[in-house]
Amino acid sequence: MRMLLLLGCSVALLSACSDQNEAAEDKLERAAETSATVAGPMPAALGLSEAQLLDADLVLADGKELGDVAQVVRGPDDKVDRLLVEIEDSNPDRYVHVPILGLKTVTKGDDTDLVTTMTGAEIAALPEVKLPAP
Template sequence: MKLAIVAALPALALGLAACQSEADKQADATEDALEQRADADLAASDGAVVALGMTERQLLDADLVTADGTELGDVEGLRRTGDQAGMEVTGLIVELEDSDPDRYVTVPLNGLTMRHQGNDMDVQTSLTAAELAAMPDVELPTV
């Protein structure tokens, strides 16, 4: 019986993929592109502080939070002048919390600060969830 279940798993996965909506497919493609871009930038950053007193890795591990620590989103990438590693960071690409399908916006560095919460380092903003939701979706560069 176990063999039949294991043999059925690839077919089940294909069936689930076929049921995926166009919005979900686009969200997956966006997330994949952001991850590839972040990996390339991370390899080029060499552990140096790039913005807000944080390294690229710290920024990519950070959440975007309010002053009281409420999570507004996850930092998924960095927006740079010229969009190349080694260039000045001008904003953060943030996946908005509880968006369905996933939405990504660029949050300018102006007004952002580093926030320590225990051992975690996050990025604090004065923007509200509604203000972030009103921002245009990020246009991703080609990878």
Template sequence: MRYFLLASASLLLLAGCSDSNDAAEQKIEKAAETSATVAGPIPAALGLSEAQLIDADLVGTDGKELGDVTQVLRDREDKVDRLLVELDGPGEHYVNVPILGLKPVVDGDDTNLQTTLTKARLDALPEVKLTPP
């Protein structure tokens, strides 16, 4: 019985963490959509609008998808200097990827962002912890 109660409490804590992370993700997505709508079609970086940047996948030099752009981030002068990217792989792992060194590549109707960073180098970047609303 004690084991069952401990297991149930652990599941509730994990569910709470998951709900908290989901809420943080939804907050970031909503902010990104709002920002892209306000910015409109004006190029934000790399000749792409904020909406195009958010819609892009991060790909390696081999074209393999490495992650999804979640948010466009700016420096103090309001210039896009990095992107919040959810890396592919087990679990959710967010990192800031510098815009410097990224290259837009067209893939059919999509435009992706190519990086020379390997999966291992991306995984080694400091993880960004999402904060719930």
């Protein structure tokens, strides 16, 4: 009986954590979209608007996807200096800041991606950015 109670509590706790993570991710997405709308079509970095940066994937030179841009981050001078990237296939979702310096754009059809010179291991080794609680 105790095992069932313990298992039930564990499932409830995991569900609550998952709900909090989803709420934090939703809040982040809304804030990023609002910022992109306010910034408008003007280039923010790399010749791309904030909205275009948010639509981009972070890829290696061979096209392998490393992550999705979740937020455009500006420094004290109000210039974009890094991107908050959700690392591909991380579970639970893991976010890191990737410096804008060294990134290049590549366009394939209607898609624009950001190519990094960093390796997948270097991206994975970047410090994790915890999303603020919703």
